[in-house]
Amino acid sequence: MTHPRTAVARPVIAIAGLGIESSTFSPARTEAPAFHPQRGEDVLTRYPFLAPGTPLRDAASWRGALVGKALPGGTVTAAAFAELSAELLRRLGELPRLDGLWYDIHGAMTVEGVDDAEAVLLARIRETVGADVIVSTSMDLHGNVSRELAHMSDLITCYRTAPHEDHMETKERAARHLVDLLATGAPRPVKAWIPVPVLLAGEQTSTRIEPARSVYAAIDGVEATDGVTDAAIWVGYAWADEPRNRAAVVVTGPSEAAVARGAERLARGFWEARGAFAFVAPTGSLDECLDEALASSPDARPFFISDTGDNPTAGGAGDVTWGLERVLSRPEFKEPSGPTVIYASVPGPAAVAAAEKAGVGAIVTVTAGAEVDDRHAGPLTMTGVVHAVRHGDRDAGTEVVLRVGSVYVIITRLRKPYHYEHDFTGLALDPRGADVVVVKIGYLEPELFAMSAGWKMALTPGGVDQDLVRLGHHRIRRPMFPFDPHMPDPDLTARIIPPSNKPLGGADE
Structure with a gap:
């Protein structure tokens, strides 16, 4: 049984994260200065909705740890990841006891010698701040959502447009959902996660045109359902070669039945549209x-x-x-x-x-x-x-x-x-x-x-x-469309992810 938590009138919330798209097919390497890290109070200046006097700023005590965002590029060096991660964790450890953490990332960071770098970093963050802290994760829709990342995030969402005209709206939604959850003391949300074995370039999945326009439009209907807090579809990042690279759906909310139905609806819509995706321009x-x-x-x-x-x-x-x-x-x-x-x-x-x-x-x-x-x-x-x-x-x-x-x-x-x-x-x-x-x-x-x-x-x-098949992916999970165009229909039933303070268990999918 899931027990209610204690409501927090003005919670203490930290902001942390590293973001980049890293092509494993580029010989380039990304070093720490490329992330232009911001620290402390300077972090809050990234977000207009957290300007002094705004309702969301006044609703919590916001503490910047470290947020760094790099221009997309090559694989992040192990030394850069170690340097930035160590500082981020140190700064989190120096903060007062936290009620929540907003994890502001991209979701397609590849690090030398590390698979699923954002999940690895979040695991270290969890070790630093404790299992009781509620985490809300915001991402680019070209990020990747592994089972582990979904597990360690209590709330998780991503952009709904490509080009990303709603990037700041998405970040505000992630922060607002976190504040609302802490203020009400409601139990940790239920998460329904479905990996979708499709890996397509962003230029083939722009929401300016069909079928992505309709695939993403379906989110509104799912999110409006009783028992659902947030719904999100990730296209995934096509130019990296890790087992996590693929599309995914996560729906969160208080009702297991509602989030499962919503996730399955969105996943089926994406899968059924797979053959209709085309380049956004001639x-x-x-x-x-x-x-x-x-x-x-x-x-x-x-x-x-x-x-x-x-x-x-x-x-x-x-x-x-x-x-x-x-x-x-x-x-x-x-x-x-x-x-x-x-x-x-x-x-x-x-x-x-x-x-x-x-x-x-x-x-x-x-x-x-x-x-x-x-x-x-x-x-x-x-x-x-x-x-x-x-x-x-x-x-x-x-x-x-x-x-x-x-x-x-x-x-x-x-x-x-x-x-x-x-x-x-x-x-x-x-x-x-x-x-x-x-x-x-x-x-x-x-x-x-x-x-x-x-x-x-x-x-x-x-x-x-843009010709993904000729690039030479070797580590993605197969079968995968369009690499295996005649693959059988996948299992698109919802996987219910346990709360972040409970063991994940089972094998990765």
Whole structure:
């Protein structure tokens, strides 16, 4: 029998977590500084809903431990994980007795020598703060939910949109559910967990289009059911190779029957839609995309092309030169009078330093790219005019723009994603007036999507290649769709996960 807990009028709640998407198919490695960790009171500044005077801020005594979020990238080094974890645990241990903990993570962090890193870290957190502390976990829908992670989390939820326009709403929901549970003294929720043997790229599961739009829309109906507190569907992270990588459903609430029914409904909906998932935009080779862009009418400009294989926001190294090399080789772009093209971007610290030293307006010859991922093309040497220099970007450090013919190449000291109009206008570039904008990205983020008159996804090589089957997964659980397209229907009955203060028992699935 589950016994009520004591209600807490103004609970003490800590916030902790590490977040990154780590591609195991990229040769890159992620070190501790990439997480830009925030500590203590500074952690609270991450969340607008915890600003002083807001209802949620006043409802609890919030204590920041350590929260670090890194740009997606390669596998996290063992040393980085050890360093950040040790500090996070030390800071938690120095806090007063806790009633709750909000575990703010992504869910797709791969660490050298560690499987299911977020569950490993949460187990260590549990050892530090004690079994009585209620944990609420918030995640990206491209995270992975193992049985162990679901067990150690009393509440668990994830984003419901891709692109993630509800990321802050999701975090607020996770924090609010935690406060509500502590304030009422209700028993720990029942959790129904169902692993779904499907592993698809985010670009094939965008909620902008069907079937993901309807699959995710079903969450509202489940969550509105009596006895359900929260419902969530994870697509999983396609570019890592661990046994936990797959889709999953978790429904939580006070009623075992209600959460089980809801979880089974959502899992069946995802499974039955598996064959209908398709790319969110038309696809083709890079040359096909460029041909179509150049043949498009003026009212279809700017024409955006996603250079998908080296997308740094999915875990790509960001320095693959394969795409840029092909753009610069096109005869249409050899002269300054050719179609205006913006290419974002390629890292090249030495190239940035040389262009910065020469100054705007100078003609320089520089070499950039392929310092991390040289499997598809080598470092690229370019001669052009320095168009702009900008300092102080959080990710890139220093950025320069080199005009090569009619192509404006953005070169960065460190890799950076380009998602916003100001990313370009701050470099004296006009993306709205360009003919073609090539961005290392998958689906276009909202500002770029709204700006684009035409758009196509180029299926290019890199650490986040969209052709998952050819990447070479060896450790995922099989059978798995689409790796085993004719696999039998899986067991999609709900697994009831015991409360976090009870033993999990049984074998992993």
